[in-house]
Amino acid sequence: MTGPHLTAFYAVVAAYLLLVCGIGLANYRRASTEEGFLAAGRSLGPIVGGATLMANQVSAGATIGMVGFHYFSGISYAWTWPLVWVGWVVAALFVAPRIRRIAGLTLPDYFAARFESRWARGIAALFILIVYAVMLSAQYQAGGLLFGLVGGLDYVRAVLLVAFITTAYTVLGGMYSNAYVGMLKAILLLASYALAVPYLLTHVGSITSMGEALAALDPRLTANWFGWRQLLAISMAIGLGLAASPYEISAIYAIQSKRATRLAIGYSFLFQGCIGVGVLLFGLSMRVVMPELPDPDLATPVLGMSVLPPWIGLLVLLAAVVTFTRTGGAILLTVASAVSHDLYGKLLRPTASDRAKVRAGRLAVVTFSAIPVALALRQLDLVNFIVIWAAKLMVSFLFVPVVVGLNWRRATGSGAIASMLGGMAACLAWSRYGTPYFLGLDPAEAGVLVSAVLMFGVSISTRPASQATLRRFFGTERAPDRNLVTG
Amino acid sequence: MRGAGLLGPLCLFAACWGPGREARAQVAAGGVDVEVMIDASGRARVEERWIVAPAPTSVELRALMRPCAEVGDVRIDRDGERVPVVAGREGPWLVLRDGATARRAADTLRLLVRYDVALAARRAAVPLVFLTEPLPQRDGAREGSAGVLVRFRDPSGAVHFPHLTRAAPDGWMGRFVAVPSLLEVSVGGAEATLARECADPDGPPGDDGGLLWRFLLFVGIMVVWVPVYLRWAGRSREEGA
Numbered sequence: 001m002t003g004p005h006l007t008a009f010y011a012v013v014a015a016y017l018l019l020v021c022g023i024g025l026a027n028y029r030r031a032s033t034e035e036g037f038l039a040a041g042r043s044l045g046p047i048v049g050g051a052t053l054m055a056n057q058v059s060a061g062a063t064i065g066m067v068g069f070h071y072f073s074g075i076s077y078a079w080t081w082p083l084v085w086v087g088w089v090v091a092a093l094f095v096a097p098r099i100r101r102i103a104g105l106t107l108p109d110y111f112a113a114r115f116e117s118r119w120a121r122g123i124a125a126l127f128i129l130i131v132y133a134v135m136l137s138a139q140y141q142a143g144g145l146l147f148g149l150v151g152g153l154d155y156v157r158a159v160l161l162v163a164f165i166t167t168a169y170t171v172l173g174g175m176y177s178n179a180y181v182g183m184l185k186a187i188l189l190l191a192s193y194a195l196a197v198p199y200l201l202t203h204v205g206s207i208t209s210m211g212e213a214l215a216a217l218d219p220r221l222t223a224n225w226f227g228w229r230q231l232l233a234i235s236m237a238i239g240l241g242l243a244a245s246p247y248e249i250s251a252i253y254a255i256q257s258k259r260a261t262r263l264a265i266g267y268s269f270l271f272q273g274c275i276g277v278g279v280l281l282f283g284l285s286m287r288v289v290m291p292e293l294p295d296p297d298l299a300t301p302v303l304g305m306s307v308l309p310p311w312i313g314l315l316v317l318l319a320a321v322v323t324f325t326r327t328g329g330a331i332l333l334t335v336a337s338a339v340s341h342d343l344y345g346k347l348l349r350p351t352a353s354d355r356a357k358v359r360a361g362r363l364a365v366v367t368f369s370a371i372p373v374a375l376a377l378r379q380l381d382l383v384n385f386i387v388i389w390a391a392k393l394m395v396s397f398l399f400v401p402v403v404v405g406l407n408w409r410r411a412t413g414s415g416a417i418a419s420m421l422g423g424m425a426a427c428l429a430w431s432r433y434g435t436p437y438f439l440g441l442d443p444a445e446a447g448v449l450v451s452a453v454l455m456f457g458v459s460i461s462t463r464p465a466s467q468a469t470l471r472r473f474f475g476t477e478r479a480p481d482r483n484l485v486t487g
Numbered sequence: 488m489r490g491a492g493l494l495g496p497l498c499l500f501a502a503c504w505g506p507g508r509e510a511r512a513q514v515a516a517g518g519v520d521v522e523v524m525i526d527a528s529g530r531a532r533v534e535e536r537w538i539v540a541p542a543p544t545s546v547e548l549r550a551l552m553r554p555c556a557e558v559g560d561v562r563i564d565r566d567g568e569r570v571p572v573v574a575g576r577e578g579p580w581l582v583l584r585d586g587a588t589a590r591r592a593a594d595t596l597r598l599l600v601r602y603d604v605a606l607a608a609r610r611a612a613v614p615l616v617f618l619t620e621p622l623p624q625r626d627g628a629r630e631g632s633a634g635v636l637v638r639f640r641d642p643s644g645a646v647h648f649p650h651l652t653r654a655a656p657d658g659w660m661g662r663f664v665a666v667p668s669l670l671e672v673s674v675g676g677a678e679a680t681l682a683r684e685c686a687d688p689d690g691p692p693g694d695d696g697g698l699l700w701r702f703l704l705f706v707g708i709m710v711v712w713v714p715v716y717l718r719w720a721g722r723s724r725e726e727g728a
Contacts, residue, residue, distance in 0.1 A: 075701050082708045093718070149664070203648040203671055207702050209579075211695025213551060216578025222696030262720035269716055273709035280705070284698075288551070290665040291651065294621040302664050306631070307649040 005310040009150060012318050020169045020325075023180050029173035029352035048183050049255040050267025055182030056248055057084075057268070058189070058275055059135075059327035060142030063320045065384030067303075068296035070283020074214060074221030080235045081276040087239025088265050093245050096252050096261045098406040098473060105249070106334070107246040107343040108401070114405050114473060117413035117463055123420050124398070125342040128246050129368070130398045131393045132331045137375030138386035139328040140165070142297065144376060145383075159376045161283060167369045171362045185326050186271050188319040193278030195312045196303075200285040200346055213288045221287065233387055233442035240397035240448070244402035246334045271275065297383050332365045339364035389431070396447020400455045408459075409470055415459030423451030517595075517623045518632035519666060521615060526640040527676040529606035531613050535666075537598040539618065548583040548600065550614040551668040552576075555607040555685035558614055564599040578693060583616065608685040610647070610673040623712035624664065631664035643675030 044052060059065075069077045099110055107128065109208055112121040143162030148155045169181075204210060214221040226234075242248055251384065255261045285481050286299040289387060293299060304317035340361030352360070385475055400423065401416040427447030464470075519537045524623035546565075550558055563572050563585050586600075604613050615635075622632040637646050642657040646673035651661040674681060 055543060063657075073699060075705070078705050081705075082712065085712065089716075207540075207699050208692065208695045211698030212693040213579050214698065215694055215696025216580050220697055222698040222701070259720075259723060264725055266713065266717040266720045269713045271724070276709065277706060280702075289667055289669070290663070291549070291668060292617055292619060292621045292665045294624040294664060298664060302631075306663050309650055352523065366678055399708070 005314065006150070008310075009314055009317060011429070012314060013321055016318065016322060017165060017169070019184075020181055022332075044251075044255045044261045044264075045258075046263035047267055048180070049251065049260060049264030049317040051252070051271060052182040052251045053248060053264055054268040054271040054275075055185045055323075055326050056245075056251055056330045057242060058185075058272065058323065059387065060139045060320070060324035061384050062275065062279055063189070063323040064142040064146065064297055064300045065138065065382065065387055066279045067286070067300045068382055069296070069384045070280050071287050071293065071299040072296040073082045073225035074218075074223070074287075075284065076220075076224045076226045078276060078280045079231050080238065081272065083235030084239035084242065085229065085269060086235070087242045088269070090240065091243040091248065091252075092262050092265045094403050094407050096265070097258050099249060099252065099402075106337040106341050107244075107249045107398070108338060108346075110249070110405075111401070111416065112342075112346065114465070114469065115401075115411075115413035115416045116469055117417065120401075120413050120416045120420075121342055122347055123417060124401075127341040127397050127420060127424060128338050129220030129335060130212060131390050132246075132335055133368070133375065134386060134393070135390040136328055136331045136372035137380070138368075138383045138390070139324040139331070140372050140376035141379055141386070142383045143321070143328075145297050145299045145323045145388070146324075148315065149298060150305050150317060153377075156377060159373060162324065162328075163335075163369050163373045163376075163434045166325045166332065167365055169325060169363050170329040170332040181322065181326050181329070185319070185322045188315065188322055189278070190271070192312070192319040193282075196308055196316055197278055197281050199308065199312060200281060203290050204285045204366065209286050210284055214284060217287070217291060221284075230442075232446055234391075236448070237388060237442075237444035240399045240403075241391045244398040245394060246338070246398075249402075251330075252321055273305040282381040311467045315330055330485075332368065335368045336361035336365045339368070361389065392431070392442070392444035392447065393424065393427055395444050396423040396451060397421075399423075399448055400451040404452070404455050406473065409474055410464055411455060412459045412461055412462045414462040415455045415457075418458040419451045419455035422454040423447040426450035489519075500527045518634070519618075519622065521633065521635045521666065523613060523615075523635070523637045523670065523675050525606075525613075525637065525644055525672060525674055527674065527680075529609070529611075529674050529681045531604040531672075533600075533602050533604060533605060533613070534614065535598075535600040535602065535616060537596075537618060539598070539620070539622070541593055541596045542620075545585045546596075546598065547619045548616045549619055549668075550581045550583070550616040552579050552581050553612040553614055553669060554568040554687050555611040555682075556614060557605045557607075558616075559605065561600070561602040561616075563601075564728050566593065566597050569681065579616070581616075606672075606674060606681065608682045610671070610683070611685050612648075612669040612671045614669055615666055617668065622665060631662045634660070635667070635670070636660045637670060637672065639675055641670075641674070641676030645673050645675070647671045647673065 003144050066077065073092065074291065106125075108121040108124045111124045112118065140159050140162050143166075144155050144159035145151050145250075147161055149157035201207075205213075218225075252261050255264055282303060283299060286293070286303055286307070290302065293302060300320055304313040304320070307313070308316060340357045340359075344360045345357045349356075364382065381389075397420040398421050404419075405411045405416060424447065426449070427443045430441065430446040432441035436445070439446075441449070519535055519539075521533065521535045521632050523533050525530055525531045548563075552558065558581060561572050561574065561583060563583070565585055573584045573586050575582045598618075600616055602616065606613070614720075624632070635651065637651060637659045639657045641646075644657070645653075646659040648669070649661070649663075649667050651659040651670075655658045715727050
């Protein structure tokens with residue numbers, strides 16, 4: 001990308017930021033209430049909702065990290081897409097219909113309502129902050145690599161620029177701008193893949209000729225670089241983690257109705273399918289065109305900057321910029337809600353006004369940004385490995401309390417707290433142990449297993465939730481379970 | 488309130504911008520300049536000058552063989568001395584190793600790689616030979632370590648892929664983070680001697696390692712899954728949904 005095109009890149013990024021700020025400012029009044037800021041006034045339809053769900057999931061981990069993954073490991077990682085969708089079906093069947101009953105704003109709201117426990121709310125909020133610091137660092141790292149290469153900035157400046165853009169956009173817009181930028185993100189991603197993929201196939205060669213070149217480089221590139229066991233563990237972490245993911249649940253709260261939510265999940269599949277194919281072909285093509293990149297995560301930036309024609313390349317780069325700023329925004333919004341709504345508004349100052357809580361949320365966004373910046377500057381690993389590790393942590397402490405809590409009447413607050421603490425501890429311990437993992441279990445599997453054992457074990461030993469709570473979540477009243485312990 | 492919202496990110500940005508500037512050191516120098524001269528008969532002469540970290544053993548280079556382009560007369564000079572070249576094939580890749588035995592201690596290794604490519608069509612891909620080690624990445628430098636310059640005897644020639652800028656009537660140039668494996672060009676002034684298009688741009692079928700069926704299966708799953716799910720979601724009732 002040369003002089004005029006580089007200027008065009010900066011101009012387009014600036015125009016995008018102005019647009020985001022415009023959406024944010026246009027909705028500023030609506031976003032000045034807590035429900036407006038965090039849940040877009042529960043106004044999203046199926047298509048915008050679907051774009052929002054997709055936009056949350058398809059982060060820089062996909063547009064930069066997954067392209068890099070396909071670049072260095074070939075096709076096998078693509079199987080995680082359909083496997084992850086199983087997690088979405090779990091969300092559609094077992095999470096979305098019930099969790100909307102509480103009309104909450106955040107995932108910790110669910111913990112407080114379902115388990116009647118301030119502690120459960122506080123622990124969930126705290127753990128969300130920790131995991132999202134890791135997740136956000138992957139977005140900043142990806143953005144830093146892109147701006148570093150395209151803009152000629154050193155990596156530190158590039159990461160700071162990305163953090164600034166993401167923070168400013170979140171502070172200004174809240175969920176309203178996140179939802180509409182989600183739609184913009186979907187359009188940009190689809191347009192860039194629609195233009196770039198046929199172009200690459202025309203010039204690099206057919207799938208078969210790419211396969212010949214890749215198989216000769218390393219036979220695992222066209223077959224199974226990752227074994228099924230690894231793919232299942234990764235997909236379980238990402239897919240089941242999504243079913244209970246705070247930002248996806250925040251998005252579910254923001255959709256109009258339960259039926260619209262299920263349809264939105266379907267539309268998000270449509271977007272994700274197109275993106276999955278595009279990401280795969282980007283990675284494979286780049287491995288054939290430039291087999292010796294110094295860092296696989298550079299595949300997308302290099303593709304956009306110096307392989308594709310400037311205007312298609314510009315679109316690919318802009319889509320990547322929108323991706324990491326938008327997902328970063330969704331994460332920051334969740335952080336804002338965990339701090340302002342759950343920790344500040346419910347635990348520290350329950351009498352705080354709506355306006356004070358929104359202010360606390362915006363302050364939290366700004367303050368929290370610094371932690372992932374520090375992590376991103378250390379470049380812990382490839383972008384997608386960071387995303388996968390964060391997903392493993394997430395599924396370990398959230399999946400069981402959310403899905404079991406929503407579908408098992410006997411689940412209790414003590415069970416949920418034990419489940420979260422035990423799941424997180426097990427995942428960390430297994431990760432620390434390293435490969436080959438203890439008992440052959442992946443950290444995510446160990447986390448979910450320990451979390452489930454503790455949830456069931458502690459719940460049947462403690463007092464069940466009140467009848468009012470059970471009626472709220474499960475509708476018709478039923479006779480208490482036989483193994484109910486009332487002590 | 489609105490001002491306070493904007494002030495925060497500005498402060499964060501301003502506070503962090505200065506101190507972080509020098510935190511990351513520059514990587515060691517290294518790179519390659521590739522010069523390709525293409526005449527109207529479809530013959531391309533390629534000269535690559537590499538300056539890289541010294542290699543304790545023989546260096547390995549590769550080139551992606553494409554239909555309608557034949558690589559020949561490969562010569563490698565290592566630190567100014569001609570070294571024997573051992574060539575082999577791995578699928579569509581031409582693999583070249585220098586056969587040098589004596590190693591001289593030095594800060595850098597200078598390789599001069601020269602070869603000819605005979606094109607059989609006016610529009611064809613010129614394979615570029617590349618070292619099978621990544622070039623160092625320069626932090627904060629937009630330009631990559633690999634410079635490519637293509638010159639045509641006839642100015643109506645053009646480079647189509649990857650993207651190069653026309654720097655002169657007969658010259659195209661670009662900088663990359665790594666050497667591209669191919670340059671798709673059209674040769675100007677060659678109407679009489681070369682075919683218009685490459686007759687078989689994908690070449691004879693080889694072993695794709697199962698990529699095609701895996702790709703089709705992947706796309707097939709996506710194509711079936713979405714309508715099936717949407718049909719189910721569309722039929723679910725609001726009350727029970």
